[in-house]
Amino acid sequence: MSNGHDLAPSRAAIDAKLRKILSDVLGLAADDVAAFDADTGLFGHLPELDSMAVAGLLTEMEDQLDIIIEDDDVDGEMLETYGGLLAFAEAKAVEA
Amino acid sequence: MTPFTLVNWPCRAVGCGNDHSEMALTFDRGRTIRLLVIPALFDEANKLRRQTINVMRRLDLAGVDTFAPDLPGCNESAASLPQQTLAIWRDATADASRHFKATHTLTVRASAILAPDGLPGWAWAPTGGRQALRGMIRARTIAAKEAGRPEKTEDIQTLGRSEGVELAGWRIGATMFRDLETANPADHLIEIPQSDLGGPGLWLRAEPDEDASQAESLAAILSIALELNP
Known part of the structure; x- marks a missing residue:
């Protein structure tokens, strides 16, 4: 619950952080990741994203977005597209 | 540039036996500053091997001898990995430090939990x-x-x-x-956060990678620090 002093990060801020994390994990230039849209495929679409890289991605999201990701949170829908991952990160940031 | 040398060193860690040896990748020209580089652990060992050796090459050019020992159970070791414990690995790094007469250490990520007591040094992006x-x-x-x-x-x-x-x-x-x-990183080490190297941690990638400018930055930070604290 927001008390007016401790606002959740804005959608734009989460979007920017998430793109930076993906650029670090995938080893892609910022410009390439800037071109990702909601339908851009991630896990299962990008060879750079194997299970170990996804584990690193989730851990970076936890550290940089200050959220906790549980086993049950991780599913195909959340990881399949950039839009799915962003929606998940936003929902978690509001909870946090 | 000196080519690296692969050498055996006697590893007397408990549980390894009296006649056990492990390998180390070294740049050794008998110089005064001798840095024990403890490689990253587990999956990050593979991902950071190339980058770690690239940093050692640059340190060699800067006048620093470096030694990267294999831990028992890893790489070509004759020891069994599932039988390893943290105590054995800590004994092993202390043995390597004595054998190579290390004056300082650099740990990489989680190897900060293995830094020998009393050996000053730096922890690159330490984690527990x-x-x-x-x-x-x-x-x-x-x-x-x-x-x-x-x-x-x-x-x-x-x-x-x-x-x-x-x-x-x-x-x-x-x-x-x-x-x-x-196990937590040894608290006597000076941390070098990844953000000081001007790029993302290569352990995040799915495959081993390298980054020349990050290697330059890390070698420069260490060279300056070693000159100030010889």
């Missing part, structure tokens, strides 16, 4: 044993879910503590698993 396990356990739960036979983190942890467990292809014994859960 629990965090090292967390990443590998998470990779296992994601792969298991993808394969249609989901596993829970708690179940993997219970198995790890009681019988040991294979994570990211590394067979980790029960004692080692329990040791890692509470």
